[in-house]
Amino acid sequence: MSKPKVAFxxxxxxxxxxEAVVDLAEDILKVVEAVDxxxxxxxxxxxxxxxxxxxxxxxxxxxxxxxxxxxxxxxMVRLLRRKSQLVVAFGSCSHxxxxxxxxxxxxxxxxxxxxxxxxxxxxxxxGVVPQEKVIVEGKELTLPEFFDTVRALDQVxxxxxxxxxxxxxxxxxxxxxxxxxxxxxxxxxxxxxxxKSLCDDCDRNKTKPEKLTIKEFKRPWEIFLDPEKCFLAQxxxxxxxxxxxxxxxxxxxxxxxCRGCFxxxxxxxxxxxxxxxxxxxxxxxxxxxxxEKIVQTIADPAGTFYRFSLPKSILGRRKMEAIK
Amino acid sequence: xxxxxxxPRLVGFLCNWCSYTGADLAGTARMTYAPNIRIIRVMxxxxxxxxxxxxxxxxxxxxxxxxxxxxxxxxYQEGNYKALRRYKLLQRMLEQLGIEKERxxxxxxxxxxxxxxxxxxxxxxxxxxxxxxxxxxxxxxSHEQA
Numbered sequence: 001m002s003k004p005k006v007a008f009x010x011x012x013x014x015x016x017x018x019e020a021v022v023d024l025a026e027d028i029l030k031v032v033e034a035v036d037x038x039x040x041x042x043x044x045x046x047x048x049x050x051x052x053x054x055x056x057x058x059x060x061x062x063x064x065x066x067x068x069x070x071x072x073x074x075x076m077v078r079l080l081r082r083k084s085q086l087v088v089a090f091g092s093c094s095h096x097x098x099x100x101x102x103x104x105x106x107x108x109x110x111x112x113x114x115x116x117x118x119x120x121x122x123x124x125x126x127g128v129v130p131q132e133k134v135i136v137e138g139k140e141l142t143l144p145e146f147f148d149t150v151r152a153l154d155q156v157x158x159x160x161x162x163x164x165x166x167x168x169x170x171x172x173x174x175x176x177x178x179x180x181x182x183x184x185x186x187x188x189x190x191x192x193x194x195x196k197s198l199c200d201d202c203d204r205n206k207t208k209p210e211k212l213t214i215k216e217f218k219r220p221w222e223i224f225l226d227p228e229k230c231f232l233a234q235x236x237x238x239x240x241x242x243x244x245x246x247x248x249x250x251x252x253x254x255x256x257x258c259r260g261c262f263x264x265x266x267x268x269x270x271x272x273x274x275x276x277x278x279x280x281x282x283x284x285x286x287x288x289x290x291x292e293k294i295v296q297t298i299a300d301p302a303g304t305f306y307r308f309s310l311p312k313s314i315l316g317r318r319k320m321e322a323i324k
Numbered sequence: 325x326x327x328x329x330x331x332p333r334l335v336g337f338l339c340n341w342c343s344y345t346g347a348d349l350a351g352t353a354r355m356t357y358a359p360n361i362r363i364i365r366v367m368x369x370x371x372x373x374x375x376x377x378x379x380x381x382x383x384x385x386x387x388x389x390x391x392x393x394x395x396x397x398x399x400y401q402e403g404n405y406k407a408l409r410r411y412k413l414l415q416r417m418l419e420q421l422g423i424e425k426e427r428x429x430x431x432x433x434x435x436x437x438x439x440x441x442x443x444x445x446x447x448x449x450x451x452x453x454x455x456x457x458x459x460x461x462x463x464x465x466s467h468e469q470a
Binding site for chain 2: 105149268269270272273274276277279280281283285286288291292295298300301302303305313314315316317318319320321322323
């Protein structure tokens with residue numbers, strides 16, 4: 001019997017998820033032994049036409065990382081969906097929109113204006129901006145369309161499983177690959193990480209006072225962080241209560257609070273709103289004016305609570321007409 | 325909207341013990357108020373998950389009202405304070421998402437304040453009428469929705 005065919009693809013991402021695959025180190029050899037990698041632009045020289053030539057459904061599983069912000073990415077993921085039996089959204093960007101999803105506070109016009117005109121380091125005296133079509137020496141050159149809105153993978157195509165994380169940790173990747181190879185998969189749509197919050201697994205949970213209250217929010221660089229104490233008990237925003245566990249607490253162990261890259265648990269749709277709910281109820285005041293003052297000590301609520309999940313939030317983006 | 329005039333669509337989350345009873349009083353006393361509000365009864369203003377508010381805006385609400393017992397009067401001791409804290413933070417976040425803070429309101433209405441409920445709804449309706457429709461649209465496709 002021939003080995004199952006596997007494809008990897010990247011959309012709007014930093015490349016960290018590709019790195020996570022390479023970081024499997026010697027374990028990747030076991031994976032390579034068990035499967036045939038038929039498409040992996042970052043590492044292997046297969047082209048789009050090679051994928052097009054395959055029979056529909058002939059790829060066992062496609063691991064797709066990154067969010068979708070260009071027409072080219074949309075075209076590629078639709079193609080891979082058609083050719084694959086399973087599609088796994090790999091990493092936060094694909095799962096929730098991720099860091100590129102923060103672009104949903106803006107739109108194409110404002111992003112182009114910033115990137116090609118107003119950054120201090122930009123030198124663009126001729127006002128050149130990328131065009132979708134341009135004629136050079138009688139030949140037409142094209143670029144993909146840049147969308148106003150960044151989308152998570154399942155907002156574009158049907159997704160079978162989600163591997164969360166920025167980037168997904170080694171053990172979760174190996175578990176997922178193992179489950180696929182052995183055909184021991186959970187129901188479709190599952191996020192392949194335990195369904196409980198990070199606080200449940202966090203060593204610092206026991207240092208949390210009985211009644212947790214906050215008078216002033218602080219950013220990590222403003223104080224010396226206690227390496228053992230619950231971050232929220234130190235007045236520092238930690239997304240742990242509203243974030244799924246399974247990350248092996250890499251940030252916590254480096255004495256940095258959780259930023260929420262694993263997204264919410266199955267019970268919650270909107271991670272940012274749920275976190276807002278939990279955080280606001282910790283505010284230590286009953287006085288309207290004082291509450292307002294304490295709330296103002298949070299630098300960027302929407303950007304902080306939706307750091308990885310704005311496209312998959314209930315509203316999905318900033319209202320277009322409100323962008324100037 | 326079909327004939328060109330804008331009728332605000334408001335969603336009101338009213339607590340069972342004070343504000344819903346207050347609204348009921350307005351009804352039984354035959355006080356008329358703007359028919360623009362759709363009332364949802366919750367056990368406590370502290371039960372209102374911020375997700376409810378966001379969903380209301382996404383589904384076409386032009387304004388959202390949360391109404392509960394006056395401070396100190398909460399049937400569950402502290403629920404309305406929680407609502408107040410969440411309200412202040414959510415209002416800030418809504419502004420970042422392009423939703424004017426005037427579209428989201430928190431009011432204390434007791435069980436005996438039918439007239440106050442009437443006043444709040446009328447005033448809020450007029451405020452939203454002046455602001456115009458929200459028309460929140462997410463062009464990000466709908467492969468999966470809440």
